[in-house]
Amino acid sequence: MNWLWWIFVFFMVGGFGWMADTGRTALRTRHERRMERLQLAEKERERERLALEEAGRQPDPVCGCSHHLAKHDRQGKCHEDVEAPVEWDAEKKPLRYERRQCNCQQYVGPQPLSLIYADDLTDLA
Numbered sequence: 001m002n003w004l005w006w007i008f009v010f011f012m013v014g015g016f017g018w019m020a021d022t023g024r025t026a027l028r029t030r031h032e033r034r035m036e037r038l039q040l041a042e043k044e045r046e047r048e049r050l051a052l053e054e055a056g057r058q059p060d061p062v063c064g065c066s067h068h069l070a071k072h073d074r075q076g077k078c079h080e081d082v083e084a085p086v087e088w089d090a091e092k093k094p095l096r097y098e099r100r101q102c103n104c105q106q107y108v109g110p111q112p113l114s115l116i117y118a119d120d121l122t123d124l125a
């Protein structure tokens with residue numbers, strides 16, 4: 001009956017409590033690590049989603065003349081009005097402005113995808 005006595009001593013010195021504590025701590029640490037990993041994965045997914053969105057978004061079709069593609073006609077000429085200075089003072093500061101048609105001759109901004117696909121890329125004739 002020697003082993004029973006050893007178990008008794010073990011309980012008396014609080015070994016059981018220590019074991020339980022250690023187990024609980026280990027479990028908690030594992031749990032926290034798991035949560036951290038999950039949160040990291042979540043952040044990573046969010047970042048990827050944003051990157052994909054960024055890549056999929058079309059740039060605004062705005063021409064170098066700062067006017068939208070919609071303001072240009074099929075020949076590329078811009079029909080937007082701009083304020084052009086018509087009088088300057090001695091320091092070359094504009095004194096008077098006049099509304100004029102933008103003198104942009106060709107749209108040079110990004111093409112919306114729908115237009116690129118509609119373009120004839122090969123000359124069959």
Ligand SMILES: [Zn+2]
Nearest residue numbers: 065067078102
């Ligand atoms: Zn323009």
Ligand SMILES: [Zn+2]
Nearest residue numbers: 063065078104
């Ligand atoms: Zn333009």
